[in-house]
Amino acid sequence: MKQESTQATSVNALNRAKMYQLVLFPMNNGATNVYYILTMNFIAYYANGVLGLLLAFATTMVTLMRAGDAFIDPIIGAIMDRTSTKWGKFRPFMVIGNLIMIVSSILLYFGTRIISEDMMWLRYLCFILFYALNMVGYTFQTSVTRSGQTCLTNDPKQRPLFTIFNTIASLIGMGLVQFLAPIVTGGNYRTEEFFNIMIPLAMIVSAIMTALAVIGIAFVAVCVRIYRKGTCADCAQGGVCTGHCSNKKTCAALKGVDKIAEDLGRGIK
Numbered sequence: 622m623k624q625e626s627t628q629a630t631s632v633n634a635l636n637r638a639k640m641y642q643l644v645l646f647p648m649n650n651g652a653t654n655v656y657y658i659l660t661m662n663f664i665a666y667y668a669n670g671v672l673g674l675l676l677a678f679a680t681t682m683v684t685l686m687r688a689g690d691a692f693i694d695p696i697i698g699a700i701m702d703r704t705s706t707k708w709g710k711f712r713p714f715m716v717i718g719n720l721i722m723i724v725s726s727i728l729l730y731f732g733t734r735i736i737s738e739d740m741m742w743l744r745y746l747c748f749i750l751f752y753a754l755n756m757v758g759y760t761f762q763t764s765v766t767r768s769g770q771t772c773l774t775n776d777p778k779q780r781p782l783f784t785i786f787n788t789i790a791s792l793i794g795m796g797l798v799q800f801l802a803p804i805v806t807g808g809n810y811r812t813e814e815f816f817n818i819m820i821p822l823a824m825i826v827s828a829i830m831t832a833l834a835v836i837g838i839a840f841v842a843v844c845v846r847i848y849r850k851g852t853c854a855d856c857a858q859g860g861v862c863t864g865h866c867s868n869k870k871t872c873a874a875l876k877g878v879d880k881i882a883e884d885l886g887r888g889i890k
Contacts, residue, residue, distance in 0.1 A: 670811025
């Protein structure tokens with residue numbers, strides 16, 4: 622009897638995600654992989670070919686920044702654990718992280734160019750600072766993917782599905798950049814023209830994928846609310862719900878929709 626009770630408790634403790642949650646949330650990982658590929662594959666070309674920095678310096682900075690990410694991760698994780706907002710625990714980090722990467726990418730790939738060649742020391746300094754800022758934004762967003770998975774679902778049967786969709790989202794983010802890069806300039810990655818097109822394109826792709834991860838589930842909830850408007854027969858005010866009830870807390874229709882919205886948003890907090 623005690624064993625049956627324990628098993629029942631274990632089953633009830635499972636937090637299962639909806640299928641669209643499993644599909645949308647990993648888009649956050651795809652969004653960060655857009656910048657990951659930019660850094661790993663092209664930033665050395667920019668540093669050396671456009672800014673005139675030493676190639677050895679650029680490749681060394683890539684290695685050092687990736688190593689520094691290991692020190693930033695625990696700090697961001699500790700901040701995240703102590704964060705609780707009306708927008709949830711993870712959404713603010715996803716948005717802030719992506720915004721930091723957008724701003725730092727503009728500074729890194731466009732701002733450094735306006736520095737005179739006579740002030741190469743300043744080019745080196747700004748390259749390091751803006752690159753480091755970009756890595757902070759990257760860590761903000763990637764930390765969400767790792768932490769959010771455990772909140773999204775703790776059902777062992779759903780973990781493989783999450784892994785599959787996470788892999789697909791990652792491949793989309795990385796694949797789009799790698800697919801479009803040779804098309805943009807025919808394979809010449811050392812020109813300003815390449816980065817003039819590629820960086821804004823990458824920012825747009827990453828922002829869209831972040832938006833899908835952040836508001837995708839909320840968007841579904843909004844669609845449900847719109848669909849239900851004016852169709853609920855059990856509304857206390859005349860049988861027709863206009864969505865503008867004076868007392869929404871007692872409206873049976875809105876209660877039902879809000880419950881659906883709550884279910885849709887569970888896990889992505």
